[in-house]
Structure formats: C-alpha cells, structure tokens
Amino acid sequence: xxxxxxxGLLGEASSxxxxxxxxxxxxxxxxxxxxxxxxxxxxxxxxxxxxxxxxPRRLERALRAQGIRGTAYRPLAGDAPLSYRLxxxxxxxxxxxxxxxxxxxxxxxxxHHTMNEHGKNSVTWFGPTPRVIITKPDLVRQVLSNKFGHFxxxxxxxxVTRLLHYGLSIHEGSKWAKHRRIxxxxxHLHKLKRMxxxxxxxxxxLVSRWEGLVAxxxxxxxxxxxxxxxxxxxxxxxxxxxxxxxxxxxxxxxxELQEEQVHLAMLVANKIHIPGYMMLPTRVNRRMxxxxxEIEGILRGMIATRESSLRAGKxxxxxxxxxxxxxxxxxxxxxAAAAAVTMVLYEVLxxxxxxxxxxxxTYKPMELGGVRYPAGVILTLPLLSIHxxxxxxxxxxxxFRPDRFAEGIARAASSGGDxxxxxxxxxxxxxxxxxxxxxxxxAKIGLAMILGKFAFxxxxxxxxxxxxxxxVQPEHGAQVKLRKLP
Ligand code: HEM
Numbered sequence: 001x002x003x004x005x006x007x008g009l010l011g012e013a014s015s016x017x018x019x020x021x022x023x024x025x026x027x028x029x030x031x032x033x034x035x036x037x038x039x040x041x042x043x044x045x046x047x048x049x050x051x052x053x054x055x056p057r058r059l060e061r062a063l064r065a066q067g068i069r070g071t072a073y074r075p076l077a078g079d080a081p082l083s084y085r086l087x088x089x090x091x092x093x094x095x096x097x098x099x100x101x102x103x104x105x106x107x108x109x110x111x112h113h114t115m116n117e118h119g120k121n122s123v124t125w126f127g128p129t130p131r132v133i134i135t136k137p138d139l140v141r142q143v144l145s146n147k148f149g150h151f152x153x154x155x156x157x158x159x160v161t162r163l164l165h166y167g168l169s170i171h172e173g174s175k176w177a178k179h180r181r182i183x184x185x186x187x188h189l190h191k192l193k194r195m196x197x198x199x200x201x202x203x204x205x206l207v208s209r210w211e212g213l214v215a216x217x218x219x220x221x222x223x224x225x226x227x228x229x230x231x232x233x234x235x236x237x238x239x240x241x242x243x244x245x246x247x248x249x250x251x252x253x254x255x256e257l258q259e260e261q262v263h264l265a266m267l268v269a270n271k272i273h274i275p276g277y278m279m280l281p282t283r284v285n286r287r288m289x290x291x292x293x294e295i296e297g298i299l300r301g302m303i304a305t306r307e308s309s310l311r312a313g314k315x316x317x318x319x320x321x322x323x324x325x326x327x328x329x330x331x332x333x334x335x336a337a338a339a340a341v342t343m344v345l346y347e348v349l350x351x352x353x354x355x356x357x358x359x360x361x362t363y364k365p366m367e368l369g370g371v372r373y374p375a376g377v378i379l380t381l382p383l384l385s386i387h388x389x390x391x392x393x394x395x396x397x398x399x400f401r402p403d404r405f406a407e408g409i410a411r412a413a414s415s416g417g418d419x420x421x422x423x424x425x426x427x428x429x430x431x432x433x434x435x436x437x438x439x440x441x442x443a444k445i446g447l448a449m450i451l452g453k454f455a456f457x458x459x460x461x462x463x464x465x466x467x468x469x470x471x472v473q474p475e476h477g478a479q480v481k482l483r484k485l486p
Contacts, residue, residue, distance in 0.1 A: 052076050056128045059374055063123055066371050068132060070114060070123030078125030083110040095463040101351045102398040103466045104385050108356055111382045131378040137392060137422035139369045140381045143360050145429035154361035154378045187434050192441055195242040199442055202237045203449040206230065210454065214484045222481035224459050228474050238442050250298050257291045262470055264288050343402040345443055349425035351400060354471040356384040358427060383424045392422045456480045
C-alpha cells in the first residue's frame, strides 16, 4: 500500500521531464526495497512482541483471573534461571539418609518449590509458555485419557524431539493411531514370551560377569559393584538383542548414538525456545543431525534386509523387529513369590518413578476441574510428586511398603474404596507405555536370575542422591556389596 502510494506520487511529479523519469527509474527499486524491509522488520517485531510478551501476559491474566497463581513471567527465559538455581541448590545439599524416600524436593525442585509457594494447582513458565501443575488424580486421568481430543503431547523439546528419534511417542493424531495399531500386537504377552530366551541370555551374561568380579575379589570378601551402569547396560543389551536379534551389534550402535543424542539435547535444552535455533549450523546442531541420519540409515538398512527375507518366505526371527514386520505385513496385507516381586517392583516404581512428569498442551480452549484453560497452555502432570502425595497415599506415602499393593493397584492408595487409582508409572490412557509388560518381564527375569546367584547389601560408599537428568536416576551411582550364594 505505502509502496504503491509512493510510486503514484513519484509518477505524478516526474512525468513531465525525461531526465526526471530516468532518475525516478533509478530511485524506485531502492525505495521499494526500503519500504518492504521496514514492513518486514515491523511485522517481525510485532510477531516477536506477541510471542515473547503479549501472549504470555494474556495467558497469565486468564489463569490468574481464575485463581491460579504461580511464578511471575520473565520474558523469554521464563523459569529457566530459577529452575537452574533450585536444581543446583538441591544437588549441593547433603545426600539423603539411606532408606529415606522423600525424593521430590531433590528430583523435582522447581515443581516442589512452586507448589509450596503457590499451591498445588499453580503455574511455572517454560520459556514463554505457562505450565500449569495438575495433581488431582482424577484430573490427571481426564487429561491423559484425552477423551475429547483437546490435548497433544508436549515434552517441551520441540524441534529437538525429532532428532531424538522417539518414534511412536512423537506422533499425533491419525499417524500415531496407525503406528500404535501396527506396533501393539508385537507387545502382547504371548509374543513377548518368544523373547524370553533373549532376555535370559543377556541376564546370564551379566551374572557370569559379576561371578568373575566376585571371584577376583579378596578371599570371600563381598565385592563392591556400581549396579547403576550395570543395569543401564543390561537394559540396553536386552533391548538391542530382542529388538534386532542377530543385528545386535548394530542395535548397540544405535543405543550409543541415542545416548550421545540425549547428552547433546541436554546441552541445548535452554536455547530450544528460540525459534529456528535448531536450524543454526552450530557444532552441536550439526552433530545431532548427523547422529539422527546415522540412526535412520542403520534402521532402514536393517528393515530392508529383513523385509526381503520375509518376502522370500524365510521365517521371522523372534525379535521385535521381526514381530513388528510380521504384524505390519499382516495388517497391510506366578505363584506367591511372583506376586511379592510384582508388589516390590510397583512400590519401587511408585517411589522412584523414572518419568517424573508428563506434559500435555491444550490446542483449543478446555475446561478441566472448573478452570477454563485457553489454548496454548501446557498442563504438567507431576506424577512422581503425586506418587509421594500424603493426601493420596496417606501419612506413610514416603515409606517403602510393598504390601500396600497386596490387593492390587486400585486399592493401594489410602483412600482405597472407590477412589480411582493414582499410580501412573507407565502413564495412563491411550498413550500409556506400550513397553510396560516388556519392562516388567525383563525386571522380573533379571531379578530372579541375580537373586538366585547373589546376596547383596548397600555399600557404605553409596550416597543416596536421586536427581532428574532426562529420567530420575542416582547422581553418584548405586554401589552394592555382592556376595556369591553357596
Ligand atoms: C520401567 C520402564 C519404563 C517406564 C517407567 C516407562 C514409562 C513410560 C511412560 C510414563 C509413557 C507415557 C508417555 C506419555 O504419556 O507422554 C511411556 C510411553 C512409551 N513407552 Fe515406556 N516406559 C518404560 C519402558 C519402556 C520400554 C521397555 C519400551 C519399549 C520396548 C517403551 C516404549 C514406550 C513407547 C513406544 C511409548 C509411547 C507410546 C505412545 O505414545 O503411544 N517403554 N513410557
């Protein structure tokens, strides 16, 4: 508009003199470009102000008007500096006494601090996006069951998520539904049972390695082992072997690359709010893209080889990739001791839930628990904190009491009776963990094989310091003293 007015004015003023006409022809392009540049800068500035200031303030007002208090919005950074300070303070405190399970202040310092200061239903800021904390179990279930399709997953890692290769977990809508339908059958118990030999052989490797360590230790003295890296290696090996069978080593390479990718994602975590940041050719960004490409290349190669042997009528291997391809092709064309182990595993998952919180974004206005949430708000479900909530689990919420699960999950929370369960180690609803039976089966086989060969106790060198780095984990490892059973 401004440019055409300018052209009109120049046109009138200059039409009479040929030299003026020539000057006008020379002047016109730079002027148009200048006007265009000003318009673009003004548009970008308006967008940036809307994104970094006006929209967050609007959302903040809408939430406050309904009684939701919380930390004050700081442009762009949100609560990142506060979160960093609280996490550093939590880590600098002395470790917890062994046997103390009150880990929420250490593992979720920002959520813990905000709930103490502003109440259970309060708000923190993830960059320019408000994160409202929801702790009532029935509301958590409503959000996770996503009956009306108002929520989408919001892990907060935006563009980085794609590079982390979380497969099914990053899809939404019909793409997610299609993938989940294809993958589901591979995780049915009768198919998982075909993987038991692979589980057992990984556990046998671990047991014989530990036997070697104990044998090498001084005459019969218990041997100290940090079981945290050992368990990480075991779960990595199990998944590589069951997922990729004979291509086990390639599978392992994928896990090494994934580990590096998570480490790099943590390095850029503070900058991911900046639009387009992941497009910049920084050293970390370039490395992350190369890792993603290498993983994709390995997977594509493995799939192509298997698909051609399936088409040639060869048997499917009893590994996940084989079962997945089988189920995709079909589509497109214990006794008392076991119950006790299950109770112990549930209680461990309650107190030390690895995925401390889930996040969902409202993409249209939504009413929940009497509050109307505008579109663009993240609902944070602090599952670890709910698992430690005395209002839900009773005064002994922070105690290790596996027998609370004696009558099943539904009756475990103190409110018992008709109160709906508040136990969410694997999420809830349609997006709950597809690998939960796999994970529990693996843990039970591992425990049974280890307990059959060794006795162990905590080592005096163990410091009880759970922290949250992508998952809840022991900050200084998990040292135990191992003794071989006669
Ligand atoms: C103790 C071990 C595990 C825990 C605590 C766990 C926890 C979870 C949780 C809480 C979710 C829900 C995420 C959300 O709703 O946003 C989830 C999803 C998922 N988990 Fe697990 N998980 C475990 C092991 C596994 C294993 C062994 C596999 C695969 C072999 C697996 C595959 C998945 C997948 C694919 C999803 C996404 C499902 C979807 O979006 O439809 N998990 N997990």
